[in-house]
Every structure is written in structure tokens, then in C-alpha cells.
Amino acid sequence: MMKKLPVGVDGFEKIRTQGFYYVDKTMFIAELLENWGEVNLFTRPRRFGKTLTMDMLKAFFEIGCDRTLFDGLEISKETELCEEYMGKFPVISITLKSVDGKNYQEACAALRSVIGIEAMRFLFLLESDRLSEEERAMYRQLIEVGSLQSSVFTMTDAVMLTSLKVLSLLLSKHYGRQVILLIDEYDVLLDKAFQNGYYDEMVMLIRNLFGNALKSNADLYFAVITGCLRVSKESIFTGLNNLNVMTVTDEYFSDSFGFTDDEVKELLVYYGREEAADIMREWYDGYRFGERLIYCPWDVIKYTQALRRNKNALPDNYWANTSGNELVRHFIDKADQSTRDEVEQLIAGGAVRKRIRQELTYREIDSSIENLWSVLLMTGYLTTTGRVSAKDYTLAIPNAEIRDLFVTQVREWFGDTSRADISRIEKFCAAFPDGDAERIEEMLHGYLWDSISVRDTAVRRNMKENFYHGMVLGLLQSRSDWLVRSNAETGEGYSDILVYTPDKIGIVIELKYADDGNLEKGCADALRQIEERKYTAALERRKAAKIIKYGMAFWEKECRVVMGGQ
Template sequence: MKTCKEMAEVWNVTERTVTTFCKSGKIPGAIKDGRIWKIPDDAKKPVDGRVSSGKYIKQAVAKEKKPLPIGISDYVRAQSEYYYVDKTLLIKEFLDQKPLVSLFTRPRRFGKTLNMDMLRAFFEISDDDTSKYFKDKAIWNCGEAYRSHQGKYPVVFLTFKDVKFDSWDMTFAKISELLQEEFGRHMELCESDKLETYELDYFKKILGGQANEVELSSSLQKLSKMLTEHYGKAPIIIIDEYDTPIQEGYSKNFYDEIIGFMRNFFSGAFKDNKNLSYGFLTGILRIAQESIFSGLNNLTVNSVMDEEYDNFFGFTDSEVHEMLDYYRVLDKEMELKDWYDGYLFGNEEIYNPWSVINYISKGCIPQAYWVNTGKNEILEDVLKVATDDITERLYALLQGERVIARIDQNVVYRSLSEDPANIYSLLLVAGYLKIPKKELQADGSYLCEVSIPNREIAAVYKSEILSHLLQIGAITRTTANKIAESLYVNDLKKLQTAIAEYMDKTISFYDAGAEGFYHGLVLGLIALMDNQYKIKSNRESGDGRYDISLIPREKKYPGIIMELKWKKGLAADELETLAEEALIQIDNKRYDFEMREDGIENILKLGIAFSGKEIKIKTE
């Protein structure tokens, strides 16, 4: 008889999955001895509908299960028509702490908009009985002290998640349209006998889309005053993805205009506004240095480094396990964890919710789903300003290592060009890094060990690096395709030609004698080949040598060893001699020993010499 742990190793599933099989009676002969399940040695792994065919899973889900809420940010619809992960205890935690204004900073697609709409649906006064949307949720079991807040507040709700335009004029027009719609949600004010004539005139001006920039910048302040007068209770103001237009302003050169508007807009809503019960904002960055929240001493910031609210954005391990069990794909738990887990919010390990629901709904096929949900401007900007030190650290991160970085939570978008070292702070809050270890410094920043969270984010890095190399001309699409094709069909000769083309392009583009060349070279190889290879390098800058080993992850691929040598001012015959020396050195120093010990017999050896922009490659 075997234990659940032993059988989990045999079946390549989690121990929890085997325990679930036992509890549900799906393993014939399994018996419980005290608190331990014992399983016959010859027991067969239950099929239980757990097939890898995406088509079957999607058909089964469509017939038997609720669909997953891909792209659904409407709480009422999400919890009634789709599989909903209950995050309503966020309401309890908020009501326990009662901060006046809360800012939640999390990466995109981590459930910020859905959570904010949940808060709106819970707190907002409505003609309908909206308590029915919460009676089967966790918050309803917390007692009358919490239920008494349901449906008792006027609410102002704005989401800026789609305010992505190329100019300030277009951005302002969209913000005006959003405010027009939100004022339209409060048409009861038009009939109110508690408002002054000038207030009604202002309301109608916004409703008609006739307000100028100055008038619109005070709209939240004026609307909150009118709602307080009408209802006799100050409203809750919710601003979702407040920094989306700010990021667009940074990348599209209207930064000063958007910052100037937002400063007045938010100041009227949240600073010394007596007509405010509570305020909520979400975004990616905390932009304190821009004085958007200047003087706002009632703002409570909850970032990815804070323990409060750490399990309410994204999915926890238990929530993912329950979801996989519901869709009968528990055997995919380890794969899903490898690809989409690994974020650390406060002390909680978190899965990317967007990727998890896409993975399950698309037949449990692992892909980089998150990368397709928006632009990766932050990574693009990092590669544009990357120093040699930063490039080397990116290389280390992609090899699965941890690097030391100082994290400043007050970093702003434009600080990247002022100090490239700020990239780690931006990458962290945007979801491209996690912090396994941190230490608070005297200046309020953190000295941290950072690493890449999971396989999906590693794939995003590689995709962006490859796009960058293509964009700047360090490599051509033809060469990249040739490498991919030769690996796919295991054509050693074609692979050799493709690598030679890559080396030639790289050396021609970069300054071949500089450290940046080496780092760019290896980063490119990782982007091109890391799915098939583990890449090791041993730089020795003294004599210019830099040998690179590409160790195949599967035995069907050849091993690749490159020995690089360079000298200044070599003639063609001298360059050929140096390349020959590099090739001989691979054999003399037995660089292939490790690969052959691992059973890799097919090894491609490349002796590469270059001088200035000239290159010569010798192979066996």
C-alpha cells in the first residue's frame, strides 16, 4: 500500500489531488487508516474526465459548468452568469479599517476593475434590492454590522482603463465623455428640489458635453456636493485605473497636460472634501512625486509590498485548486502553477487571474495569455535605456537567478530616463518581477532580491527582447525564423548557418569590443533559443574570450558550444587563424565534457573570431 504522497509522485500530480481522489471514492481499494489514506500499489490513476483535449474540455464546460469570466468586469453579471471567485471579504477588511481614501496598486488584469465594481454594487443606493447579489457571498455571513452598509451610499464610479489615446485633446474628450455618462447615471439630481439653480445648470452643462477643461477639473467635487445635498449622505467615489491616461501621456508626449488636469481633478474629489464618505482608487503606480495627491494626508496606499488586502487581487492557491477541481482538471495543477503562479503580494503567493481563467477555458494549453492584454511599454522603455549593468542583470534574471535591486515605491514613469536603475521598481509594480526577500532602508526604500515570477513572464521578456533586436536591426526576422525552423526539424547544417548569420549581424551592429556586445549577444540567444536550451556563459574579459554553452533541454536537440575570441586590427588570414584557435580550444579544454556526461553526443562546435565588424566562424 502507498500513501497519497507516494502515489502523487507515481502519477505526477499533487498530493492534494490524490487525497481528493480518495475522498470522492475514485480509487478502488483505497482505505483510510486514522488520518492517512492507503492506496493499493497497482491502483490506476482515475481518468475522471481529465483529458488534455482542449476541445473536449471546452465542450464539457459549456454543457455542465459555468463559463469563466474572461473580460467580464461587471460584478452583478460575473457572479450570476460565470464562475466567480468570491472576493467580497474585501468589503469587511475595508469596513474594519475605515481608511478615508484608499489607493490599491496592482499589475493590469489582476481584478482591480471587477473588485471596484463589486464595491459599487454593494454600497450604492438603488431602486432595486441589490442585497440579492451578496446573500450567498462570504460578506453576508459576517453579520449585521457589515450588512447594514449595503445599498446605503450614493456612488460615483469612473474607470479610466480604456483612456488610451495619442494626444491630450483626444484624452480630454474621452474623460469628458466618461464624466458625461457618470453624471447621466445620476439623473435623479435633475429633479431634485434640494439643489440650487446654478448647480442644476452646471449639471446640465456636463451632461451636454459643453464643459471646458477648468470646469471639468472640478466635476467630482461639485457632483459629490450635489449628491450629498440630495441624499443627505456623502457619496463614495471610486476611480479605477487612474494612472492609465498618465502612462499614455508619458509615452505619447502630453505628460504635463494630463498631470496638470489630474492634480486638480483628484484634489477636488479627495483633498479636504467634506462631501466624501470614502474614496477608492486603483492603478499600477503610486505617483506621489508628481503631486497629484499633493497634501492628501488621508490617502492610504496598498501596494504589492503591503500585507493588507494581499489576497484580494489575483487568485490564491486554494482558490485555484477549487477552480481546477470544479472544471475537473486537477491533474494540471503543477503545470498551471509553473506558468502563472509566483507573484508575491505582501505575504501571499498569488496567481495571475487573467492567465488562469484563459488557460482553463482554452483547454489547459500553457501560453503567455497576459502579454496579449496590453502593450508592454515599460519593458520597451527598459530595453531602450538599458546600461551594460542592467542588460547583464536581465540576462541573470532570464537564467532564473535572483539579483539585488533597490525598490522605491514612489517611482514615476519619467524617472526611468533620469535614472535607469528605477527600472526594477517599475518592473515590480507592473507585474514583471517578484520579491522573494526584502529589507527596509532608512530612506523608506527597500533593498530586495528580485526574480522573474513564472514561465509566462519569462516568455514576455524573451518576446520583448527579440522584438527589440528586430526593431533596432541587430537581427533580421529571416535569421530568427531560420533558427526556429532548424531546431524544429533538427537540421544541424541549417542551424549552423543560422547561428553564423546571427553572430554576423550582432557583431556588425554592436561595438564588438564592448561589454554591451556580449550582453546583447547572450540576451538575443536566450530570446531565440531558451525554450529549447539552458544557456551558460563564462566571460573572461581579460583576453576578450567569452565561451557560451547551449545545453539542450531535450536530447533530440544538438548541444552547442561557442568559443569567442577578438583582437583589434586583424587581417583576413589572421582572423581565420584566430577562429581556428578558438575551435581547437574547445577540444583542448574539453568544453564538451559536461554535455557528453549527460548523454548528449550530437554537439555543434563553433570557433568564432572577430575584429571590429569582421567575423570568421570555424566549425567541426
């Protein structure tokens, strides 16, 4: 029976025991043991397998582990390593991605719950004859809840701040072995705290919690921490001199998160969809970690799932659709004309040179457009194409999925900023039923020079036309009393934009992108297409009193508008 695709499954044991396909990343364990520091921080974008990797580490190192989970995997060939390390350590494992709250008190309650639930995995400590009564009392403070029916943990703030250190002390004393500490998605709660206005309080709490657990902890063998961003040492990791940081620009562990080209090919062959390799690469490859090109695993799994249902399935924005992508939108909102020009270069397939700051506080992220470039790299919206100096990199959009996201966000941004200028937009819209092609062209030209456009031959023609189509459509849709349709079926095909006003004026608009810069020919081709494909048929059926046809042609930031015969 063919294995299931692990869509949204990040439990290592579940994948290995319930018939899910697994891309073998177990040699990460060997590389970690060979290159580890006492505290190891790995930063990668979301949906690149960080949580599954952490669960794999827990399954490998924890005392009492099921060794058969690793049968047939690459790490099982390292017999001496497995004999020395597999199943030999107490492991504390928490994820902070669910720690949220509208205020600091709610977030603290959520953090208590995460720590308390993990502590309850070790209820045997209540009966351990290797602990003193005082030490067992310390453990009870970690797991106490308000009532038998309540799941609200009541540990005080002081107890919470020392909770991970105390738990490592108790486990180390019980087992006679140092503890491995795993903290997944450490920066998520900081992001949420910043968004909800209690960032300073949360920074102080996490600084103390991590400081107690990670700094001068004699009971700690090593710790692994994951997140998207490397939050400034002065903010969180104060005084932590044993921090071993591995970001997307580092050579080590470059293929430990995400899928390599060979791994994707093997997966597609397994499911009989190897013919989709090229489109999979175009849409979801292109992330450069160190010197390795890496696919986003979430995208690969989701698109393979679609291909299993329909071998001709088109790719989609799977990764981009897992969040609101406010970061790109915020970046575009803050962009000046120079930065907009750089975004155009990126969308067109080019690269920009930027100085990257690997350490930032959340307050600094928003303080300048230059810092936002760094965040776009760390969170997966951009990737490196080369290193110019110690801190300077060339950045590019990694693949078709992210390019499409940028185009979409640019289009939405343009529509919103344009609609904010009510008088300007009203004049623009009024020019269409007035038959004033000159005014339409003049105002479109102004909008283009104020905005980000899609240019250059590096981008497919339909993507360029889609951008200009979306821009004009967004402007016209500001008239709520007009019927405005996009790609409406009429006559013998689909017109780009169809408008019907309360005054029974019908408007047909066809857009072209002039690859050769010949705007006059582009307009003529557009008007000819309206006539040949009878795009006015739907308006004629509505008994339009007047029908106006416009051919529009665009090239970079230049445009031409020609009105056809009435």
C-alpha cells in the same frame, strides 16, 4: 449546468446573474471598512481584477443595490456589517482607462465623456426638491451635450475640474448621506499623455480634478482609487494628506487582487482539471503581494478555458500577450553590460537586489535604469522574494510565463541590435557558405559577450537552446536573398536551421547546449544527429551544388563551431 468562465467579464452583476464562475473576493469589503483611509489607493499590475473589485464595491454600497447579488458569498455572513453598509451610500464610479487622445484636447473630450456619462446616471437630480434651482443648474452643466444627436459633452474646463466635487455635493444633499467615490485605473491616462507629448497639461488637470474631489471634501465618505503605479505625490496628489496607499509590497489586502493557490485548486476541481495544478502553478503563480503568493487571474481563466477544450493543452503567454510589453523591451534597450548580466541571472532563475522607489513621476521612470527596476516590479514583470531593508528588495521573475517573455524580448532585442551593424552581420553571414567555421565561432563569441544569454541549470535545456537558436536564426535572416528555415522537416526529423543560397549552396545547422561545458562533445553530437537523421535530404532534393554542415555548441557565453564533412 456548469458555470461559464468569465473571460474578459469585469461586471460584478453580470457575473453573478448570468451564470459565470466567481472567485469570492467579497471579504475585501470587510477588510476595507476595517482598515480604510479617507482616500485609498491600491496599485496592482494589469489583469489582476482591479476593475471587477471596483464594480463589486459599487454593487455593494450603492443605494438601491440588488442585495441578492451577494447571497451565498462570504460577505453575506457579516450580517451586522451588511445591515450597516449595504445599499446605504450614493456612489460615483468612473474608470479612466479609456481616456486617450493624440493630443490634450482629444484627451479632455474623452474625460468629459467619462464624467458626463456617469453624471447622467443621476438624472433624478433634475427634479430633486432637495436641491435649489442653482444647484440643479450646476447639475445641468455636467450633462449638457452639443445637440440632441450628439454625445459630445460641452462642460467647460472650469466645470470639469470641479465636476466630481459638485456631483458629490448634489448627491449628498439629495440623499442626506456622504458619497463614496471610485476611480479605476487612474494612471492610464497619464501614461498615454506621456507617450503622446501632453503630460504636463494632463498632470495639472488631474491634480486639480482630484484635489477638488478628494481634499477637504465634506461630502466624501471615502474614495478608492486603483492603478498600476503609485504616481508621485508631488505630481498628482499634492496636499492630499489623507492618502492610504497599498502597493504590492504591503501586507494588508495581499490576497484581495489575484487568485490564491487554494482558489485556483478549487476552480480546477470544479472544471475537472485538477491534474493541471502543477503546470498552472509553474506558469502563472509566483507573484508575491505582501507575504502571499498570488496567481494572475487572467492567465488562470484563459488556461482553464484552453484545458476545458483539451485537457492536454499547453500553457501560453496570455498575460504577456495583452500588451506590447514595450516596458521590458525599453528596459533591455537601456541596459549596460552590468544590467545585462543581472537580466541573465533573472532568466536563469536567480534574484537581484535593488532599491525600490514606490513613488515616481512618469518623467522619472525613464530617467535611469534604476527607476525602471521599480516599474518592472509594480507592473508585474518582476516580483519580490525578500525585503532587505526599508527600501531594498530582492527581485526575481515570478513564473515561467514571464521568464519566457523575457527570453523572447531578449532574442528580439539582440536580433535588432545585431542587424543594425550591417558590415558586421554581412561578414558573419558570408562565413557560412565560405565554410569558415573559425570566423563564425569568433564572431558568435563576440555577439554573446555583447548580449544577454540564457544560462544556468535553473532554466530548462530547451529554453536555453531556443535562445541560441533564435540568436543565430535572427542573424541569418538578415540576408533577404537567402531561404532560411527554422525547424524545417527534412529527412527523419527537424533540423534546427536550414539555409539555401542563390548560388545553390545548402547549409544545415544543428545547435546544442552543453550542460557540462563540453563544447567539443556538443558539436560532435550535433553533427552526428545531422547524419543519422538525414537532415541534408531536403537540400539534396533541391539539387544543391554544395552542402555544408555545422555543429554548434553553447555554454553560457562560450561557443564552439565545427564544420562537418562535405
